[in-house]
Amino acid sequence: MPWIDKELCTGCGICIDECPVDTIVLVGDEAEIEMDGCIRCAICHDVCPLDAIKHDSEKVDEWIEEKVRGAVRNRELCEKLSGNPRDGKDSLERTIKSYKRDVFILQKAIEKLEDLFKTL
Ligand code: SF4
Ligand code: SF4
Structure with a gap:
């Protein structure tokens, strides 16, 4: 599952707009993935300008x-x-x-x- 490195995320909202199943939300100033809804399409990895969305292998x-x-x-x-x-x-x-x-x-x-x- 993807996860967001809080140290890197600025809360720009790009991943939230691009997630096809609306499973990324803004909590305070940081994006957060609601895992139950994630379909593992990997779009969020590609769109984050700061490489803040990581793979679970990490x-x-x-x-x-x-x-x-x-x-x-x-x-x-x-x-x-x-x-x-x-x-x-x-x-x-x-x-x-x-x-x-x-x-x-x-x-x-x-x-x-x-x-x-x-x-x-
Ligand atoms: S695109 Fe990256 S920096 Fe922007 S809200 Fe999503 S995870 Fe954070
Ligand atoms: S992998 Fe796809 S479904 Fe999961 S959070 Fe990222 S954009 Fe949304």
Whole structure:
């Protein structure tokens, strides 16, 4: 999904005018993308004069770190609440299982979409 670098956006409004599904809004002085409506057409990337609209691939490292931080925080909280290190370890195990399930679901969705892509 596209995202807007707030440091670069001046709120000029060009992307808002050009988005075909009106899913970019101005919040204060900055543009913001309402992700649910985005159809990934990439028009906004092309029209921003300041290159403020970025691709999600530019956030991958940050997202990985967020996931790891969240899981570690949950493990620590579980251990603190129960006073038993085993509960923290169980929490971490559940998170790992949950992420593996997400990977499985996404992999299957990718395979179906690739099959669809071949028919186009
Ligand atoms: S076109 Fe670029 S600078 Fe202008 S509002 Fe959109 S993101 Fe911000
Ligand atoms: S990718 Fe297309 S639909 Fe999504 S915010 Fe940009 S212009 Fe709008």
